[in-house]
Amino acid sequence: MNPIQTIDYIRILPELVLTAFGIVVMMADPLLxxxxxxxxxxxxxxxxxISAIAATFCQIAWSARDAQFAQPxxxxxxxxxxxxxxxxxxxxxxxxxCILLSLEYLDAQNIRSGEYYALILFGTVGMVLMSSAxxxxxIFIALEISSISTYILxxxxxxxxxxxxxAIKYFLLGSxxxxxxxxxxxxxxxxxxxxxxxxxxxxxxxxxxxxLAIAATxxxxxxxxxxxxxxxxxxxxxxxxxxxxxxxxxxMSTGPKAAAFAVLLRVLFATQSAQWFTLVWxxxxxxxxxxxxxxxxxxxxxxxxAYSSIAHAGYLLVAFAASNEIGISAAIFYTxxxxxxxxxxxxxxxxFAAGGERYISVDDYSGLGRRSPLxxxxxxxxxxxxxxxxxxxxxxxxxxxxxxxxxxSAHPTALVWLTVIGLVNSAVASFYYLRLxxxxxxxxxxxxxxxxxxxxxxxxxxxxAALATxxxxxxxxxxxxxxxxxxxxxxxxxxxVGTVSATAPSSAPVATTPVK
Amino acid sequence: xxxQVLFIVFGLICVAGAINLLLQRHPINSALSLxxxxxxxxxxxxxxxAEFVAAIQVIVYAGAxxxxxxxxxxxxxxGEEERTRGSRVALILGVPGVIILAATVGWLLVTGSxxxxxxxxxxxxxxxxxxxxxxxxKDFLLPFEITSVLIxxxxxxxxxLGKRES
Numbered sequence: 171m172n173p174i175q176t177i178d179y180i181r182i183l184p185e186l187v188l189t190a191f192g193i194v195v196m197m198a199d200p201l202l203x204x205x206x207x208x209x210x211x212x213x214x215x216x217x218x219x220i221s222a223i224a225a226t227f228c229q230i231a232w233s234a235r236d237a238q239f240a241q242p243x244x245x246x247x248x249x250x251x252x253x254x255x256x257x258x259x260x261x262x263x264x265x266x267x268c269i270l271l272s273l274e275y276l277d278a279q280n281i282r283s284g285e286y287y288a289l290i291l292f293g294t295v296g297m298v299l300m301s302s303a304x305x306x307x308x309i310f311i312a313l314e315i316s317s318i319s320t321y322i323l324x325x326x327x328x329x330x331x332x333x334x335x336x337a338i339k340y341f342l343l344g345s346x347x348x349x350x351x352x353x354x355x356x357x358x359x360x361x362x363x364x365x366x367x368x369x370x371x372x373x374x375x376x377x378x379x380x381x382l383a384i385a386a387t388x389x390x391x392x393x394x395x396x397x398x399x400x401x402x403x404x405x406x407x408x409x410x411x412x413x414x415x416x417x418x419x420x421x422m423s424t425g426p427k428a429a430a431f432a433v434l435l436r437v438l439f440a441t442q443s444a445q446w447f448t449l450v451w452x453x454x455x456x457x458x459x460x461x462x463x464x465x466x467x468x469x470x471x472x473x474x475x476a477y478s479s480i481a482h483a484g485y486l487l488v489a490f491a492a493s494n495e496i497g498i499s500a501a502i503f504y505t506x507x508x509x510x511x512x513x514x515x516x517x518x519x520x521x522f523a524a525g526g527e528r529y530i531s532v533d534d535y536s537g538l539g540r541r542s543p544l545x546x547x548x549x550x551x552x553x554x555x556x557x558x559x560x561x562x563x564x565x566x567x568x569x570x571x572x573x574x575x576x577x578x579s580a581h582p583t584a585l586v587w588l589t590v591i592g593l594v595n596s597a598v599a600s601f602y603y604l605r606l607x608x609x610x611x612x613x614x615x616x617x618x619x620x621x622x623x624x625x626x627x628x629x630x631x632x633x634x635a636a637l638a639t640x641x642x643x644x645x646x647x648x649x650x651x652x653x654x655x656x657x658x659x660x661x662x663x664x665x666x667v668g669t670v671s672a673t674a675p676s677s678a679p680v681a682t683t684p685v686k
Numbered sequence: 687x688x689x690q691v692l693f694i695v696f697g698l699i700c701v702a703g704a705i706n707l708l709l710q711r712h713p714i715n716s717a718l719s720l721x722x723x724x725x726x727x728x729x730x731x732x733x734x735x736a737e738f739v740a741a742i743q744v745i746v747y748a749g750a751x752x753x754x755x756x757x758x759x760x761x762x763x764x765g766e767e768e769r770t771r772g773s774r775v776a777l778i779l780g781v782p783g784v785i786i787l788a789a790t791v792g793w794l795l796v797t798g799s800x801x802x803x804x805x806x807x808x809x810x811x812x813x814x815x816x817x818x819x820x821x822x823x824k825d826f827l828l829p830f831e832i833t834s835v836l837i838x839x840x841x842x843x844x845x846x847l848g849k850r851e852s
Binding site for chain 1: 794827
């Protein structure tokens with residue numbers, strides 16, 4: 171009998187679909203004339219990303235029919251539970267929006283190579299696989315796929331020295347961080363004799379985890395902390411984001427980050443939380459503070475958003491520090507909310523700066539409200555969401571994170587302090603987000619003419635991101651239920667299952683009443 | 687006993703080669719030190735009973751990859767590396783950092799060695815091609831296959847970044 175069943179192929183269906191489309195894009199590329207636009211390939215890869223979402227719905231249908239589906243498959247390599255399915259929906263959606271943005275951007279930048287789209291698709295394979303892998307060896311390979319494709323994409327503006335700097339910096343520091351991750355895996359193998367997260371979790375739960383396991387977790391946290399741009403492993407972020415093409419920044423500030431947070435959740439919650447609480451606490455506090463105060467000093471919008479992404483990684487880590495089921499579900503929800511608003515913000519930056527990435531300083535945005543009211547309006551939505559104004563995704567995400575931190579039973583005082591730091595930081599953050607809005611609406615424009623009209627692809631991307639931001643902020647129930655189910659999959663042993671599902675969704679209507 | 691002595695000897699050679707790799711200023715000298723590191727690693731694998739991995743290490747790393755390295759260095763005619771202010775700062779910060787990290791990990795391994803279980807080799811064909819093939823094409827089939835995507839991306843990256851701009 172063949173040990174690999176149909177169900178195993180369904181477990182990696184999104185990855186299979188994405189790989190197939192990636193290969194089609196690669197093979198179609200030589201058929202086009204060397205100097206011609208690659209828009210057609212972009213549309214094929216867009217179809218690929220959408221098919222991957224459809225494949226995930228196929229997985230959902232299968233899991234409803236077959237209880238066996240959520241069990242580990244491929245000899246204990248992947249586990250497609252609700253947690254993985256959440257990211258299987260989120261990550262291809264991010265890629266689809268970034269491909270939509272690239273359609274206009276590549277033509278404006280005069281980039282004529284189809285590998286760009288293939289790399290996005292293959293990178294998405296890695297990110298999607300990271301969220302469902304439960305074996306550290308497979309996680310490592312998936313992490314490398316997602317990282318290496320982003321290193322290459324960061325250097326795609328070949329005529330620009332900043333882009334090359336960005337790619338080299340990202341590559342060197344990224345490889346360095348990966349080495350830490352691998353060393354952590356090796357030590358964990360030494361301690362538990364296994365590289366499977368499920369076995370490691372069981373082994374550490376039954377025996378007293380020694381110093382070695384703590385060191386292993388810390389080393390893995392360094393590696394993943396780099397990928398999510400959490401302080402003190404954040405130094406690369408502003409330079410890399412500044413030089414990389416704007417649609418790619420939209421992708422790499424959300425997609426690989428969401429996938430790396432998924433891995434971090436799986437790894438950290440397999441090991442016991444008491445060991446890493448202090449580490450996560452320090453990382454969270456540092457990321458929020460350094461990120462927000464760094465953003466205050468920036469005049470370049472891309473750099474400002476880079477620092478803001480460091481700060482948001484910090485807010486997310488607050489949910490980790492809560493180290494209970496509510497915290498996990500808050501963290502999962504936060505990745506989706508952050509993806510919606512950040513992709514949107516970079517979509518505006520990408521469109522506005524297209525054709526040479528000229529207009530990227532805050533002053534360039536002055537008077538945008540008069541020059542292009544719609545563009546200014548959408549950017550305002552994303553900025554308000556990044557601040558955390560009610561009725562946006564950012565507000566609910568922050569609300570769940572901080573309420574999770576306050577409701578945690580372990581380390582209550584430390585978490586109250588962390589929440590205070592987080593709230594002070596949110597206030598600081600609103601300053602630089604609001605500054606951009608003020609500049610757009612209150613200041614005279616430097617140049618009179620309106621920016622170039624957005625193409626259909628860019629418009630669609632902007633509308634999708636704005637809708638997602640508002641949707642997650644007004645009717646978050648479905649996303650929230652899915653994240654609560656995902657959190658339950660990660661912590662099967664905790665007793666507090668019933669209370670979470672009762673409190674988390676019911677708090678949503680309270681927050682949304684002013685809107686309706 | 688012989689095993690332990692051999693392990694210490696080759697371990698020391700390996701570390702010395704790695705340090706020399708960093709200290710050399712001409713890339714070709716660094717590349718040749720890397721051969722020493724790779725070869726002594728192969729011998730350590732052999733001591734651990736992993737014959738197949740040891741052979742692959744020699745053929746692929748010490749052989750094929752090193753030849754490529756040397757060719758590229760020769761073709762590019764790479765000169766000596768320069769010492770800049772940045773590299774001096776990196777040296778001042780990096781050396782203590784490495785020492786602290788190495789000391790911490792060393793201390794952990796020494797104090798934590800009690801917790802490390804001993805591994806018993808269950809099957810008689812441990813380390814042989816047959817046993818490795820069974821792992822590679824059964825338990826680790828998915829990682830093995832997905833590596834092809836990784837290699838494809840790496841090739842594409844080399845093509846994209848190396849292509850002459852038209």
